[in-house]
Amino acid sequence: MTPLQRKPSLQHRTSIVYGILSIVMILVILQLWLLTATMNAFLGGDSAVIWPAAAASLVCLLLNLGLLWNLYALERK
Amino acid sequence: MNTSIDKLNSNPKPESQKPQWEQDFPIDVEQDNYVARRDFTKFMVLTSFAFVVGQCWIGMENFIRRRRGKPPARAIAMLSQVPVGSALPFAYPGENDPCLLMRRSEAELVAYGQKCTHLSCAVVPKMELGQLLCPCHEGCFDMSNGRPLSGPPRRPLPIITLEVRGGTIYATGVQERTV
Numbered sequence A: 001m002t003p004l005q006r007k008p009s010l011q012h013r014t015s016i017v018y019g020i021l022s023i024v025m026i027l028v029i030l031q032l033w034l035l036t037a038t039m040n041a042f043l044g045g046d047s048a049v050i051w052p053a054a055a056a057s058l059v060c061l062l063l064n065l066g067l068l069w070n071l072y073a074l075e076r077k
Numbered sequence B: 001m002n003t004s005i006d007k008l009n010s011n012p013k014p015e016s017q018k019p020q021w022e023q024d025f026p027i028d029v030e031q032d033n034y035v036a037r038r039d040f041t042k043f044m045v046l047t048s049f050a051f052v053v054g055q056c057w058i059g060m061e062n063f064i065r066r067r068r069g070k071p072p073a074r075a076i077a078m079l080s081q082v083p084v085g086s087a088l089p090f091a092y093p094g095e096n097d098p099c100l101l102m103r104r105s106e107a108e109l110v111a112y113g114q115k116c117t118h119l120s121c122a123v124v125p126k127m128e129l130g131q132l133l134c135p136c137h138e139g140c141f142d143m144s145n146g147r148p149l150s151g152p153p154r155r156p157l158p159i160i161t162l163e164v165r166g167g168t169i170y171a172t173g174v175q176e177r178t179v
Helices: A010-043 A050-076 B002-009 B020-024 B029-068
Strands: B074-078 B086-091 B098-103 B109-113 B124-126 B131-134 B139-142 B148-150 B159-165 B168-175
Touching (some): A010 B029
Antiparallel strands (some): B131 B139
16 A cells, blocks of 8 residues: 555544535535525516526535545545 | 554543543544534535525526516505505505505605515505604615615515506506615
8 A cells, every 4th residue: 555545644634624624614605695695686576696596506516515525535545 | 654643632641540531531532523524514515405405496486486477457546545645555466465555745656565675574654754664673765766775674675566547546566676
């Protein structure tokens, strides 16, 4: 097993989880803002932003899922 | 290699010399931190999924609203029933959509949805001030255009478009606005 393939230490893994969590939090806050802005537009009768905002939120979810996949990959190592 | 780093974070004393609480509850703080952050990250991804579901729900609601189409015109009152400086409540387009018809002058009739755009409390007309007041959180709307003047509401009240035909006032539609 090469040094690169070795399972990272717990301290190292915690740092990686902190990094992933920070990015996930930023994306979730962006999604929260998208949801409130879309709801405000919808209640105001403006429907133009609904589906673009939904697409942007979906992209954020896919990024989050990618990060989650990395988290599981970290466990598997 | 890994264990040497882990050892730096754990109590190096032998088991018998550790305090009683540490013997009773041998918590690995590093491991606990790791698991807590990892599980919180998983929960945040679930929240992210919930937000996408919320966005899609708004899209579906919009689809249903569009299919419903424009509400039909409906007679709401006789012009003689609304003297200058008075207000009349009515429901439009549905029975659960309270609205207010106000006659500000001989020629000026205005109507707005009565639900405050903050938390849907019923707004009260203050004819002498030319304002609509929401008593719940002291929100205030301009009677001439329905826009918020003060308090928590940010969106204007929906305008009910009116038509006067043969002395009868008809509500012909609802105009929702963001600004």
